Amino acid sequence: MARDTVHGCTQCGFQSPQWHGQCPGCGAWNTLVEEALPSARTGSARVRARGGAAPGGRAAAKQRPRALADVGAAPAERLATGIGELDRVLGGGLVRGSLVLLGGAPGIGKSTLTNMVLGHLEECGRRTLYVSGEESAEQVRLRAERLAPAALRVPIVAETSLEAILDVLAAHAPEACVIDSVQTLHAADLAGAPGSVGQVREVASQIMQLAKARGIAVILVGHVTKDGALAGPRVLEHLVDCVLQFEGERERPYRELRALKNRFGSTNEAGLFEMRAGGLVEVLDASARFVAEATRAPGSVVLAAMEGTRPMLVEVQALVAPSELEQPRRVASGLDRNRLALVLAILGRHGGIGTGGADVFVNVVGGVRVDEPGCDLAVALAVASASRGVPLCASPRGCFGELGLTGELRWVGHPERRLEEAAKHGLREVIAPPDCGAGGVCEAATLSQALAVALPAPGQQRVRAAA
Ligand code: TYD
Ligand code: MG
Numbered sequence: 001m002a003r004d005t006v007h008g009c010t011q012c013g014f015q016s017p018q019w020h021g022q023c024p025g026c027g028a029w030n031t032l033v034e035e036a037l038p039s040a041r042t043g044s045a046r047v048r049a050r051g052g053a054a055p056g057g058r059a060a061a062k063q064r065p066r067a068l069a070d071v072g073a074a075p076a077e078r079l080a081t082g083i084g085e086l087d088r089v090l091g092g093g094l095v096r097g098s099l100v101l102l103g104g105a106p107g108i109g110k111s112t113l114t115n116m117v118l119g120h121l122e123e124c125g126r127r128t129l130y131v132s133g134e135e136s137a138e139q140v141r142l143r144a145e146r147l148a149p150a151a152l153r154v155p156i157v158a159e160t161s162l163e164a165i166l167d168v169l170a171a172h173a174p175e176a177c178v179i180d181s182v183q184t185l186h187a188a189d190l191a192g193a194p195g196s197v198g199q200v201r202e203v204a205s206q207i208m209q210l211a212k213a214r215g216i217a218v219i220l221v222g223h224v225t226k227d228g229a230l231a232g233p234r235v236l237e238h239l240v241d242c243v244l245q246f247e248g249e250r251e252r253p254y255r256e257l258r259a260l261k262n263r264f265g266s267t268n269e270a271g272l273f274e275m276r277a278g279g280l281v282e283v284l285d286a287s288a289r290f291v292a293e294a295t296r297a298p299g300s301v302v303l304a305a306m307e308g309t310r311p312m313l314v315e316v317q318a319l320v321a322p323s324e325l326e327q328p329r330r331v332a333s334g335l336d337r338n339r340l341a342l343v344l345a346i347l348g349r350h351g352g353i354g355t356g357g358a359d360v361f362v363n364v365v366g367g368v369r370v371d372e373p374g375c376d377l378a379v380a381l382a383v384a385s386a387s388r389g390v391p392l393c394a395s396p397r398g399c400f401g402e403l404g405l406t407g408e409l410r411w412v413g414h415p416e417r418r419l420e421e422a423a424k425h426g427l428r429e430v431i432a433p434p435d436c437g438a439g440g441v442c443e444a445a446t447l448s449q450a451l452a453v454a455l456p457a458p459g460q461q462r463v464r465a466a467a
Contacts, residue, residue: 004036004037004189005034005035005036005037005189005190005191006034006035006037007019007020007032007033007034007035008032008033008035009023009025009026009028009031009032009033010031010032010033010197010235011023011026011028011031012025012026012028012031013025014026014032016032019032019034020032033196033197033198033201034190034191034192034196034198034199035190035198035201035202036187036189036190036202076095076096076098076264077095077096077215078090078092078093078094078095078096079093079094079096079121079126079175079176079217080092080093080124081093081094081117081120081121082116082117082120082121082123082124083113083116083117083120083280083282084271084282084284085257085271085272085273085282085283086113086117086257086271088269088271089244089257089258089259089265089269089270089271090242090244090259090262090264090265091259091262091264091265091266091269092264092265094117094176094217094219095217095241095264096175096215096216096217097211097212097214097215097216097217098211098217098218098241098242098263098264099204099207099208099211099218099220099239099240099241099242100217100218100219100220100240100241100242100243100244101182101220101222101236101237101240101242101243101244102114102219102220102221102222102244102246103221103222103223103224103243103244103245103246104224104245104246104247105224105247105250106223107250108246108247108248108250108255109246109255109273109275109280110180110181110221110246111134111135111140111143111180111221112143112147112275112279112280113246113257113273113280114130114178114180114219114221115130115140115143115144115147115151115154115178116147116148116151116279116280117176117178117219118130118151118154118176118178119144119147119148119150119151119152119153119154120148120150121175121176122150122153122154123150123153126174126175126176127172127173127174127175127176128154128155128174128175128176128177128178129154129155129156129157129168129169129172129174129176129177129178130154130155130156130157130177130178130180131156131157131159131165131168131177131178131179131180132156132157132158132159132180133158133159133160133179133180133181133184133185133194134180134181134184135158135180136158137156137157137158140156140158141156146277146278146279147278147279148278148279151279155172155174160184160185160186160194161185161186161188162185162186162187162188162202162203162206162207163187163188165179165185165207166206166207166210169207169210169214169216170210170214173214173216174216175215175216175217176216176217176218176219177211177216177217177218177219178218178219178221179207179218179219179220179221180221181220181221181222181223182200182203182204182220182221182222182236183195183200183222183223185199185203186199186203187199187202187203187206189202190202195223200236201235201236201239204220204236204239204240205239207220208239208240220240222236224245237260237261240261241261241262241263241264242259242261242262242263242264242265243259243260243261243262244257244258244259244260245257245258245259245260247367247369248367249367252366252367253274253275253276254272254273254274254283254366254367254368255272255273255274255275255280255367256270256271256272256273256367256368256369257270257271257272257273258270258271258369266308266309268308268309269307269308269309269310270307270308270310270369272286272307272312272368286312286313286314286366286368287311287312287313287421287424287425288425289366290302290312290313290314290315290365290366290368291313291315291425291426291427293315293365293366294315294365295315295317296391296392297391298385298386298388298389298390298391299317299318299319299320299382299383299385299386300315300316300317300382300385300391300392301315301316301317301318301378301381301382301385301392301398301399302314302315302316302378302397302398302399302422302427303315303316303364303370303374303375303378303398303399303400304374304398304399304400304418304419304421304422304427304430305370305372305374305375305400305418306372306374306412306413306414306417306418309414311414311417311418311420311421312368312421313398313421313422313425313427314364314365314366314368314370315364315365315366316362316363316364316365316370316375316378316379316382317362317363317365317382318360318361318362318363318379318382318383318385318386319359319360319361319386320355320358320359320360320361320383320386320387321358321359321361322357322358322359323357323358323359325359328355328356328357328358328359328360329359329360329361330344330359330360331359331360331361331362332362332363333361333362333363333364334363334364334365334367334368334369334370335362335364335369335370335371335375335379336371339375339376339379340360340362340379342376342403342405343376343379343380343383343403344360344383346376346380346403346404346405346407346447347380347383347384347447349407350406350407350446350447350448351380351384351407351447351448351451352448353383353384353387353388353451355383355387358387360383362379362382362383372412373402373410373412374400374401374402374412374413374418375400376401376402376403377399377400377401377402377403377409377431377447377450378399378400380403380447380450380451381399381431381450381451381454381455384451384454384455385454385455388455390455392454392455393454393455393456397427397428397429397430397431397454398418398422398427398429398430398431399430399431399432399450399454400412400415400418400430400432401431401432401433401444401450402433403447407446407447407448408445408446408447409433409434409444409445409446409447409449409450410433411433411434411435411436412433415432415433415436415437416436416437418430418432419432419436419437419439419440419441422440423439423440427440428440429441429442430442431443431444431450431453431454432444433445
């Protein structure tokens, strides 16, 4: 063990000089993490020595509580990244002195995106710094050669020692900095390997102290685990101001950027990009593309979804096939698996379409993710259409709405924007819950009404609650 460290439990705070598999304090397993003792935490001293005010120093001054109204709050100063979709997700650009954690699977385009951001900032006359712990400077240059010429103007250090990086940051004094990635950095005070919980926590908190003291906007690139969660301790998510997730299928060109946490903006926004030969390109006409690509075959439905405050038309596809397994497969891509299970149960109970003996696959086309209740009806109609083997009638046709457990179709947010987007892209009619507006709407109060409209059985009258 390195000198002046202790092993602390992340659950109960118990501290011990030795590592234990099971915490003697609370009995939890694998919760002890190596930490630097306060006396050994040279970070604060380092920040003070570099001219910054360490947060610890402030505690000495006597504090008097004030009414919030008397607190002068300066508006957050932002650096526009030049990438509209990213700026929108961030809530208007990078905030000075803030820490943004950017997570995503390997090869999704995190380094490409961050290199483009710094390139644009350099072009606007800002001081930037790219710290690469993962790749050599030559490797990063090879990538930058594929991007816009400004990407090559970004200063880089290929380094993994935290102490060396803090020194460079203090000396170079950038306005924006990228650390690629936080899991590769190593603090000499701790014995743990780079990427271990203790190391990641120490690295992030020391960088944060310097960033806050000097007003540097920092993007920490982070790895994700196999099941898609951000690797490293959850405490990292608590520590940073903003957590961004970069998602998509590697085989498909579309990439989606979402804010999971944002102290300076909304977490509803999502940005869509396409990976091309010259880097990431913003996709501003997503609806037009997805509607044009929609197959209109049995199992295909267009969903009028909301991506934050932006309406977007996406194609939801389903495949229902007889299963040879005792427990048939339920595969959801681009939406929550539990949501699919719920919709299948409602479809069986209130729509008369049972899928008990069949494998069900549902996919939101293009690698897009829809995380909103408004997708329920689209999933139900896609599965019903695939199960019966007939396409939706009166195609092109869109839909949206949440399904209740009693089979009712429920109102969801922003119906007027969804309908406008559908009309703009030539969808003749949209099946929607009641009270969503007029013009091009086919209202349905229940799942069975929606099914009767979308997939009328031969000879069955089309039920229209409202035209
Ligand atoms: P990268 O940014 O290295 O991903 P990450 O940092 O998330 O691991 O990007 C990896 C992929 O992007 C790689 O497979 C090549 C591809 N790519 C392009 O298609 N076009 C480009 O212009 C660039 C720079 C990368
Ligand atoms: Mg990378």
